[in-house]
Amino acid sequence: MTLKQKYGSTALVAGASEGIGAAFADYLAAEGMDLVLIARHPVPLQQFADYLQNKYKVETICLSYDLADQNSTQQILESLNGKEINLIVYNAALSYIGPFIKNSVQNHSHMAQVNMMTPLYMLHAFGEKMVNKGKGAIILMASLAGFQGSGYLSVYAATKAFNRVLAESLWFEWKNSGVDVIACCAGATATPGYKNSNPEKTGFFTPRVLAPEEVAAECFKKLGNKPSFITGRGNRIASFIMQNIIPRKMAITIMGDTTRKMYRL
Ligand SMILES: NC(=O)c1ccc[n+]([C@@H]2O[C@H](COP(=O)([O-])OP(=O)(O)OC[C@H]3O[C@@H](n4cnc5c(N)ncnc54)[C@H](OP(=O)(O)O)[C@@H]3O)[C@@H](O)[C@H]2O)c1
Structure with a gap:
């Protein structure tokens, strides 16, 4: 059964124009799903949407919103004007690598909004509709950083723990309602964001950096079977x-x- 047959015809990807989010969108388009794509910068988002539309003959809607805005979920709902969403990938995240005290509390709060509060609002709004309909799917991006305290990634790591626990909790609450929820706990993945952070290799035994496409493909294999999973064997x-x-x-x-060495702190 395809994702479209199982969940419905339209997927929303929040943070869709590059990296892991783009890999998810590409996978979903290849499955024949129409897409609602969200990111802040409209030009690269539209270019990527055009590419998917030409390649897979699917319909795309681009919404240019900042998910750090408390009202973004409401604005997205208004833009969609009642359009049904059958699958959500909440991928966007802000991160900060460095001493907790050196980042302003406003920046930490923005991170909490993008990484925790907006997905919470979106899951509440769209999840209720999916549960009432008796089918749907939600993927939240988490991280290995969220499995324990992670110095110099403190707030980012805490937001990723939130996503994992939220997804696992809703997996349990909604598993008999036909709505599959999963936390995709990624390790290092070769996205533009990861490469731009300019990490140093820390040792021979560091797990392999995965490609975004590997992360998306593995996630769709696990969706419906597990409340959360870790990407890649290493x-x-x-x-x-x-x-x-x-x-x-x-x-x-x-x-x-490891973080201190990787980022020369
Ligand atoms: N890459 C890794 O090594 C790694 C490891 C573990 C977990 N993860 C998780 O995987 C997810 C994706 O990571 P990533 O490295 O692919 O890149 P990312 O920087 O988190 O996401 C990039 C995408 O999100 C959009 N975006 C970022 N901030 C946004 C905002 N405030 N509002 C709307 N859209 C926004 C970007 O477009 P615009 O700039 O145009 O907004 C872009 O399309 C994240 O949740 C991250 O925590 C990544």
Whole structure:
């Protein structure tokens, strides 16, 4: 059964113009789903939408909103004017790498809005409609950084823990209503955002950096079967060791030390 047959014909991708979000959108278009694509910058978003439309003959709607705006969910709902959404990928996130105190509280708050509050609002608005209809799917992007305290990624890591726990909770609440929810817990992925952060390789045993397309494809294999999953075998092994073999204090220390070295802090 295709995603379109299982969930319906229209998917919304928040944070769609590049990286993992673009890989999700491409996968969904290849499945024949029409798309609502959201990002802040309208030009690259429209160019990507045109590319998908030409390649897969699907319909696209581009909405240029800043998901850091508290009213963005309301604005999106108004723009959609009652259009049914059958699958949501909430991919956009802000991140800050550095000492907690050096970032302004306003910037931390923006991160909390984009990464936690807007997905919460969107899940409430669209999830209710999906539950009433008895079918739908929601993917929230989480991160290995959210599995333990992650020094120098503190607020970002905490927002990613929020996404994982929210998705897992709604997976349970909605599993008998025909709505599949999953947290996609990614490790390092070769997106423009990741490359621009200019990370240094920290050691021989660092898990392989995945391609965005691998992340999207793996997620659709797991959607409907699991409340959350970790992308890539190397990341799963590293995470198993961090969560189950070594003491939590050591896991937090390794995470903080690795980030400090990767970003020369
Ligand atoms: N890349 C990794 O190594 C990695 C690892 C673990 C988890 N993740 C998670 O995977 C997700 C995607 O990461 P990514 O590296 O592909 O890039 P990203 O920078 O989080 O997302 C890029 C996309 O989101 C849009 N976007 C960013 N901020 C937005 C905002 N405030 N409002 C609306 N749209 C916004 C961007 O377009 P505009 O700039 O035009 O708005 C772009 O289309 C994130 O949730 C991240 O936490 C990534």
